[in-house]
Amino acid sequence: MRRGRLIAIHAVLLLTAVMTLLPFVFVVNNALRDNSEYYRSFFGRPEAATGLGRVVWRYATADQRALVIRDEGGEARLVGRAEAAGHYWARLTAGSRRAWVVLRPYVLNSFVVSGLTALGVAVLGSGAAYILARYRFLGRNFIFGFILATMVFPGVLTLVPSFLLVKQLGLLNTYWAMILPYVAGGQVFAIFVFRSFFAGLPEELFESARLDGAGHWALYWHIVLPLSKPVFSVVLIMNILGTWNNFLWPFIVNTDDRHQVLASGLYTMARSAVAGSAGTMFAAYTLSSLPLLVLFVYATKPFIRGLTSGAVKL
Amino acid sequence: MKPPAAGRTRLSFAASCHLLLLPSVLLLLLFIYLPVMWAFLKSLYEFEVGSKARFVGLANYLEYLVIDPPTWPSVLNMALLTLVGVGVRLTFPLIVAKLIHSLPFERTRYLYRLAFLIPIVVPGVAIQLLWSRMIYADYGLINEVLRTCGLGAWTHSWLNDPRTALTALMFFGFPFAGGFEVLIYYAGLSAIPESVNEAAALEGCTGVGKFLRIDVPLVLSQLKLIFVLTVIGGLQGFEGIFVLTQGGPGFRTMVPGLWMYYNAFAFQRMGYACAIGVLLFVVILGLTLLNLRYFRSAEEMQGGTS
Numbered sequence: 001m002r003r004g005r006l007i008a009i010h011a012v013l014l015l016t017a018v019m020t021l022l023p024f025v026f027v028v029n030n031a032l033r034d035n036s037e038y039y040r041s042f043f044g045r046p047e048a049a050t051g052l053g054r055v056v057w058r059y060a061t062a063d064q065r066a067l068v069i070r071d072e073g074g075e076a077r078l079v080g081r082a083e084a085a086g087h088y089w090a091r092l093t094a095g096s097r098r099a100w101v102v103l104r105p106y107v108l109n110s111f112v113v114s115g116l117t118a119l120g121v122a123v124l125g126s127g128a129a130y131i132l133a134r135y136r137f138l139g140r141n142f143i144f145g146f147i148l149a150t151m152v153f154p155g156v157l158t159l160v161p162s163f164l165l166v167k168q169l170g171l172l173n174t175y176w177a178m179i180l181p182y183v184a185g186g187q188v189f190a191i192f193v194f195r196s197f198f199a200g201l202p203e204e205l206f207e208s209a210r211l212d213g214a215g216h217w218a219l220y221w222h223i224v225l226p227l228s229k230p231v232f233s234v235v236l237i238m239n240i241l242g243t244w245n246n247f248l249w250p251f252i253v254n255t256d257d258r259h260q261v262l263a264s265g266l267y268t269m270a271r272s273a274v275a276g277s278a279g280t281m282f283a284a285y286t287l288s289s290l291p292l293l294v295l296f297v298y299a300t301k302p303f304i305r306g307l308t309s310g311a312v313k314l
Numbered sequence: 315m316k317p318p319a320a321g322r323t324r325l326s327f328a329a330s331c332h333l334l335l336l337p338s339v340l341l342l343l344l345f346i347y348l349p350v351m352w353a354f355l356k357s358l359y360e361f362e363v364g365s366k367a368r369f370v371g372l373a374n375y376l377e378y379l380v381i382d383p384p385t386w387p388s389v390l391n392m393a394l395l396t397l398v399g400v401g402v403r404l405t406f407p408l409i410v411a412k413l414i415h416s417l418p419f420e421r422t423r424y425l426y427r428l429a430f431l432i433p434i435v436v437p438g439v440a441i442q443l444l445w446s447r448m449i450y451a452d453y454g455l456i457n458e459v460l461r462t463c464g465l466g467a468w469t470h471s472w473l474n475d476p477r478t479a480l481t482a483l484m485f486f487g488f489p490f491a492g493g494f495e496v497l498i499y500y501a502g503l504s505a506i507p508e509s510v511n512e513a514a515a516l517e518g519c520t521g522v523g524k525f526l527r528i529d530v531p532l533v534l535s536q537l538k539l540i541f542v543l544t545v546i547g548g549l550q551g552f553e554g555i556f557v558l559t560q561g562g563p564g565f566r567t568m569v570p571g572l573w574m575y576y577n578a579f580a581f582q583r584m585g586y587a588c589a590i591g592v593l594l595f596v597v598i599l600g601l602t603l604l605n606l607r608y609f610r611s612a613e614e615m616q617g618g619t620s
Binding site for chain 1: 324325327328331332334335337338339341342344345346347348349350352353356363410413414416417418426427428429430431432433434435436437438439440441443444445447448449453454455458488489491492497546549550553556557571574575578579584587588591592594595598599602
């Protein structure tokens, strides 16, 4: 490829990537600044980070001179390096600490809801798909059709009646109001993907295992599961992404704050008094992205491999 | 497949299969099929939560389709937003994917793919709040940039101004390249056999011409997947609008799904909300059936050319 052309492609891609990611850079940057800095200017380095950098530089160059810091009242004081470091660190993390106090229960609730949902979907989905894919029995096609047919019904059709149902069952303001509908809906896609994968496994594997005396359970546990890791990673990541980001349903079925999850909690937080502090909100956005970021650091490779290896047919 | 045994064992084998499938089936009956039935049934009633329901026949449907003022503006908004959504999601991520795919080194290709995937770790509601509080806000990114450039007169209260609110929603997510789409298109482009690319190069078919005549037809199934997902999402999704504009100013950015939500959870008109849900379902179902038909013919066409 010609050199000029390569440079042009990189220029376009870099520009697009910067425009895509710049808002997030702003968020992380402003999470480290306080209100007065934010309202003075939208852009700019966090003062606390600059200060911390100066202290670190003094340590690095063994410079023992005192530093000037400003209190919240704006009064200047002369302090030693250690105290200055503590001061700047406190300022740098002030927003995050305030945000974390609000977010912590939401994050825990999200872990419970998304975790139990993923567990339920993995167990029910793969189990049902195994039976439907590898055994022939009376009513098999009917049951599979019964399960798949639910894909026709969009969420907008069932949103209001589902709320009425959950309310009638007395499940409002419980984890079950989220977990049970999530598992019910989430298992369908899981069964669909698992079944087509399980059905494609070669029959010889199963036959030889049966000759060795393996029962149904052993076939599932020792043959099917070890071969299905990429499919599991795709199904579970898609499921966790969906439940983790779902904002509307938790917002509707939680009339109080106890079981609010991260997405709906963020929205509530943005409309509360805490939102008056811009830094706190930006810190909240940053903190709320960390759990999935961690998940992705560990799961990107198997996820992309699972999606592109042909194991998963969408 | 396990060979079915005869007589009683066969029946008891089927019974144990059914027993194992029972939890899945029960969950679906309770949390999907029952709400679906209720949606149709309760759309014929007028009631608040907890109060007695009054049978009104098809009055809810009539009221929505004929009398209620927000109906048709909101349908138009939905159509415009969906149309623009389809337009951008079929072009921007595809072009980005193609540009990444045309790079010579796997390492840079991987880095770019990763960069465009990163935004999916940020909760959707955080991104929406971000756009309303940071990008479109009065003292937000766009207005600050305009002021810095000396174009202070061009600043707007983007989401609150009736003239700009809908357009602002359309540009939400610009440049539309962060997320799964790039990856999906990239997978499609990677699946094009090398022989096709070589033949194209031999015929002197390169650059934009090759992209339009070879690549686009060969990623048609990916394009269709995104198309279907975007259309269905456009018809039933309203979370973003709920966070960004609440449907306002006035009904300027109202969509049917959001109007359903307000009727159920703000005005306590559960039956009426169910009727709107049913109507949206009918539209989505109709489009799905149309698409299935189109899907097959497109697949045959593809089979014919390759």
